[in-house]
Structure formats: structure tokens, C-alpha cells
Amino acid sequence: MARPAAARKGILNNHVGYGFISPAALAMIILIIYPMLYGFYISFFNTNLVNKWKFVGFKYYLQAFSEPDFYQSILRTFIFMLFVVAGHFFLGFLLSSLLNKKFFGRSFFRVIFTLPWLFPESVIALLFTWIMNPMYGVLNAILKSVGIISSNIGWLGDGKRAFPAVIFVCIWKGYPLVMTMLLSGMQSISADLYEAAELDGASKWQQFLHVTIPGLRPVINTTLILDSVWWFKQYTLVYTMTGGGPGKATDLISLSIYGTAFNDFRFGKAAAWGIIVFIICYLISKIYRGVLKDE
Amino acid sequence: MSKSRKAALLSILRYVILIGLGSMVVMPILWMVSTAFKGEAQTYSPKPVWIPDPISLDSFKKFFGIYNFGRMTINSFVTCVGAMIICVAFSCLASYGVTRFRFKGRKTFMNFLLMTQMFPSVMLVVPFYAVLTKLHLTNSLFGLTIVYAATNIAFSTWMMTSYFDTIPIDLDEAARIDGATHFQAFWKVILPLTIPGIAAVAIYVLLNGWNEYMYSSVLINKDAYKTLTVGIVALNSQNQVHWNDMMAASSFSCLPLIILFLFGQKYFIAGMTGGAVKS
Numbered sequence: 142m143a144r145p146a147a148a149r150k151g152i153l154n155n156h157v158g159y160g161f162i163s164p165a166a167l168a169m170i171i172l173i174i175y176p177m178l179y180g181f182y183i184s185f186f187n188t189n190l191v192n193k194w195k196f197v198g199f200k201y202y203l204q205a206f207s208e209p210d211f212y213q214s215i216l217r218t219f220i221f222m223l224f225v226v227a228g229h230f231f232l233g234f235l236l237s238s239l240l241n242k243k244f245f246g247r248s249f250f251r252v253i254f255t256l257p258w259l260f261p262e263s264v265i266a267l268l269f270t271w272i273m274n275p276m277y278g279v280l281n282a283i284l285k286s287v288g289i290i291s292s293n294i295g296w297l298g299d300g301k302r303a304f305p306a307v308i309f310v311c312i313w314k315g316y317p318l319v320m321t322m323l324l325s326g327m328q329s330i331s332a333d334l335y336e337a338a339e340l341d342g343a344s345k346w347q348q349f350l351h352v353t354i355p356g357l358r359p360v361i362n363t364t365l366i367l368d369s370v371w372w373f374k375q376y377t378l379v380y381t382m383t384g385g386g387p388g389k390a391t392d393l394i395s396l397s398i399y400g401t402a403f404n405d406f407r408f409g410k411a412a413a414w415g416i417i418v419f420i421i422c423y424l425i426s427k428i429y430r431g432v433l434k435d436e
Numbered sequence: 437m438s439k440s441r442k443a444a445l446l447s448i449l450r451y452v453i454l455i456g457l458g459s460m461v462v463m464p465i466l467w468m469v470s471t472a473f474k475g476e477a478q479t480y481s482p483k484p485v486w487i488p489d490p491i492s493l494d495s496f497k498k499f500f501g502i503y504n505f506g507r508m509t510i511n512s513f514v515t516c517v518g519a520m521i522i523c524v525a526f527s528c529l530a531s532y533g534v535t536r537f538r539f540k541g542r543k544t545f546m547n548f549l550l551m552t553q554m555f556p557s558v559m560l561v562v563p564f565y566a567v568l569t570k571l572h573l574t575n576s577l578f579g580l581t582i583v584y585a586a587t588n589i590a591f592s593t594w595m596m597t598s599y600f601d602t603i604p605i606d607l608d609e610a611a612r613i614d615g616a617t618h619f620q621a622f623w624k625v626i627l628p629l630t631i632p633g634i635a636a637v638a639i640y641v642l643l644n645g646w647n648e649y650m651y652s653s654v655l656i657n658k659d660a661y662k663t664l665t666v667g668i669v670a671l672n673s674q675n676q677v678h679w680n681d682m683m684a685a686s687s688f689s690c691l692p693l694i695i696l697f698l699f700g701q702k703y704f705i706a707g708m709t710g711g712a713v714k715s
Contacts, residue, residue, distance in 0.1 A: 402562050
């Protein structure tokens with residue numbers, strides 16, 4: 142919103158602003174920056190945080206790239222993120238386009254499709270563990286009754302099926318955020334633009350490509366960055382469903398880091414991996430921004 | 437094909453897709469609720485039972501009885517309300533500062549807020565654990581409240597800033613001319629206008645706090661301070677998993693958020709999407 146220059150003049154270069162941001166800024170410095178720097182510090186030590194503090198320098202950073210546990214886990218997390226985010230945007234676009242029109246039952250469907258957002262990740266993980274239970278799971282029962290499978294399948298206990306199963310659940314949990322963002326974006330596009338396009342003889346699909354998508358660009362940018370980064374860091378859902386297994390089939394990087402810290406008590410190594418993940422997340426956002434801006 | 441027939445077909449297609457996808461959302465939830473009301477026998481019946489017969493309330497009785505989830509519900513409630521108060525207060529102040537004043541470091545501050553979203557929470561777990569252990573704040577609801585507040589302040593401020601942006605700065609000017617201090621202008625004139633934004637931030641923090649699992653599971657190991665999500669997940673690691681009890685606890689834990697959302701839906705969605713839609 143453009144403000145009149147005269148009104149703006151009185152507030153320029155005013156240091157009172159520092160007073161207002163100081164509580165939040167201080168809280169962030171003490172509670173985010175300091176722990177982060179502390180994490181950076183312990184990443185140079187071989188430590189259990191109690192009685193072992195051995196300085197190792199950059200060892201864990203250098204080691205990470207030759208350690209299969211690490212780079213395979215990173216690769217797995219990238220594939221996981223790609224599928225999950227693609228799923229979110231596919232469903233998000235489909236549902237927001239459908240819900241953007243006026244029709245009978247629209248508010249009802251909006252609430253229904255928002256529900257997964259409100260459920261705790263841990264609860265969703267347990268619910269789907271129960272649904273996919275090899276002995277008593279309702280999924281097997283349904284699939285058997287329509288003849289798709291003939292005997293019970295252990296969805297989460299099988300190295301090949303666990304990964305797609307986990308992706309499915311993560312799409313189920315996360316699409317409402319993308320849908321809601323896109324829907325709000327669509328509602329902020331002026332109806333005049335569509336009327337003008339219609340007068341010019343544009344088909345619905347052309348309108349979508351040339352009016353909706355450009356109008357949504359800022360929303361898509363922000364949502365894509367946040368969604369990718371958030372799901373790259375995913376922990377709770379996957380940990381609760383599979384604990385990273387079977388074997389290492391669903392061992393995402395957050396789970397590896399957690400295990401390194403709290404099962405192996407190698408806090409220095411875990412902290413170093415955490416820093417690398419931060420750098421990766423930062424690069425993801427930078428790359429997206431670069432690519433999306435150029436278009 | 438005539439235009440009206442095409443419209444009718446499109447409309448049918450819309451309902452088919454919505455009902456198809458909608459049932460993918462609703463069926464798991466119904467299964468959770470249905471399991472919650474089952475006795476042991478029907479929970480493990482080979483043929484799925486959708487409507488329990490008889491309807492059993494045993495699992496819900498156990499919720500407050502042997503599982504002691506009442507205590508954990510209170511713990512969850514206290515921590516997320518505490519975090520909410522801190523986040524609302526700090527983010528309102530910061531947003532006012534950022535939208536009303538131009539000062540050095542303002543842009544850096546805003547960029548920093550977004551950058552904190554890149555920090556893997558799992559990476560903060562180790563330092564949080566180390567720092568809170570040193571301060572004797574593990575196994576403490578106060579410690580957990582601080583962690584929840586810290587992890588939510590950035591996005592709260594980001595949401596709040598987009599709301600403050602919509603309030604004309606002329607109002608501050610008028611208050612200032614009438615002799616109000618900066619803080620009075622903020623407190624008496626502007627803040628009351630941002631109630632919808634505050635509602636959005638409040639719901640956002642409550643949602644995240646109530647649903648949080650990882651920090652809570654690491655920072656708390658005494659039963660008296662455990663939160664609900666951790667308590668429910670712990671049922672999964674017992675020797676014999678009672679799925680009906682677990683689903684009862686799960687259903688119960690979802691209720692407050694659904695109610696909260698139904699009441700604050702409009703504000704919450706406007707607040708969540710405000711920053712992205714306008715920028």
C-alpha cells in the first residue's frame with residue numbers, strides 16, 4: 142500500500158522502532174541465535190555433552206561427504222521432499238480451483254479439506270500406522286474386498302512399500318496449507334481480468350495459464366519455499382510411523398541427526414550435520430528465488 | 437454440446453472429484469473415531485466394523501483413569517497458552533516497530549525472520565537440550581513454553597507485520613498530534629484494530645504448540661510434565677498396543693483444535709495467507 146509522502150515523513154529514520162522490535166529481537170538472539178551458535182561450537186567437538194569434550198575441528202563436516210549414512214540420507218530426503226511437495230501442489234491446485242467457484246456445499250467441502258491441517262502429526266502417524274496394520278488394518282481389508290490384493294500386506298514393514306506409504310501420509314497431512322494459500326491468492330485476483338480474457342476468446346485453460354498463474358506467482362513463490370523447507374526437515378510423522386526403517390528405507394536426514402545425537406550420544410557429529418542441513422535449506426530457498434524471479 | 441449441458445456436466449464432475457477426494461480425507465478420520473468407541477473384540481475383528489456394536493466408552497474412561505491423560509492435557513494447554521501470550525505480545529510490538537518506523541537494520545530483521553524458517557528444528561534440539569540442561573530447565577513446563585515461544589515468534593511476527601501494514605499510518609499521526617506517546621498510539625489506537633490479526637497468530641501458535649512432539653519428547657522425561665502428544669505416542673511402544681485406547685486419546689486430542697478452528701477460521705486463514713498473498 143502506498144502511503145502519502147507527507148504522512149511518511151514524520152516516521153523516517155526514527156529510532157523508536159528499535160524499542161518496539163527489541164523484545165522479539167532479544168528473544169530471538171537468546172533463544173535462536175545463541176543455541177544455533179552453540180550448536181556450531183559443539184560441531185567442532187567429539188562430545189557427549191557431559192564428560193567428553195575432544196576438539197576435532199572440521200572433521201565431522203569433511204567426514205559427512207564420505208559417509209554413506211549421511212549423503213544417502215540427504216538424497217533420500219530430497220526425493221521425499223520432491224514427491225511430497227509435488228503432491229501438495231497437485232492437490233492444492235486441483236482443490237483450490239474447484240473450491241474457488243460458488244456452488245452448493247462449498248463451505249462444507251472447505252472445512253473437510255482443511256481437517257488434516259488441524260491434526261497433530263503424531264496422531265496422524267499413529268492413525269495411519271493403525272490403518273496400514275498388516276493384521277487388522279482396514280486398508281488391507283478394503284483392498285481385499287474389492288479384489289486388488291489377495292493377502293495381507295505389511296505396508297510399513299516392507300522396505301519397498303514403506304517409503305511411498307510414508308510419502309502418501311505426508312501428502313495427506315500437508316496439502317491443506319498449500320490449498321489454502323493458493324485459494325486466497327486466487328480470490329485476490331480481480332474478476333475483471335477473467336472477463337477481459339473471456340472477451341478476447343481465451344479458453345478456461347488459457348485463462349488459467351495466463352491470468353491465474355501469473356496472478357498467483359508471489360503466493361506460489363512463498364508457499365513453494367516454505368513447504369519445501371518445512372518438509373525437508375520433516376521428523377515427527379516419519380519417526381512415529383517407521384522410526385526410519387525398515388532398515389534405512391525411510392531414514393530421513395532429521396531422523397539420522399536425531400539418532401546420532403540421542404541414540405549414539407554423538408552430539409558434535411549431529412550438530413555438524415544439522416549445520417549442513419541448514420545450509421542446504423538456505424540454498425533451496427535461494428535457488429527457488431533465483432529461478433522463479435527470472436521467469 | 438450445448439452450453440448449459442456442458443455446465444451441468446462440469447458441475448457433476450466437480451462433485452465427483454470433491455466427494456472422491458473428500459472421502460479419502462474423511463474415511464481415515466471416521467476410522468479413528470469408530471475404533472475409539474470399540475471394545476477389544478471388535479477392534480481386532482477380521483472384518484472391519486465401521487459402526488461399533490455395542491458402543492463402548494471404556495477407552496475414554498481409561499483416558500482420564502489409568503493413562504493419566506488428564507494431567508498431560510493440562511500440561512499441553514498450559515505450555516501452548518503460555519507460548520501464545522509471549523508470541524502475541526512480542527510479535528505485535530515488533531510488527532508495529534517494523535511497519536511504523538524506518539531504521540537501520542529493519543530489512544535485516546525481516547530477512548532474519550524468514551531465514552529462521554530454514555533452521556531444521558532437529559538442529560536446534562541438540563543446543564536447546566544442552567542449554568536448558570545447564571539452566572535446569574529440562575523437565576519443566578516453563579522451559580518447554582520458552583522453546584515453543586522461541587520457535588514460533590519469527591513466523592508470528594511475519595504474519596502480524598502483514599496485518600499491521602493494512603492499517604493506515606494516518607491514524608498514528610492523528611494520535612500523535614493529539615499528544616499521545618508512541619506507545620500510547622500503539623496501545624490505544626492501533627492495537628485494538630489488529631484483533632483479527634492477533635486471533636490468527638494466537639491460533640497459529642496454539643496449533644503448533646498443541647501438535648508439537650519432538651522438543652517435548654526430548655526435553656521432558658518425567659511423567660508429571662509430559663504433554664499429550666508424547667503421552668499418546670508412548671502408547672505405541674508398549675508391549676501390547678491397545679489401538680482402541682490410542683484412537684480414543686487421538687480423537688480427544690484433535691477436538692480442541694477443530695473447535696478453535698471452526699470459530700476462528702476466517703481470521704486464521706486471512707492471517708496465514710496475508711503475508712504471501714500481498715507481497
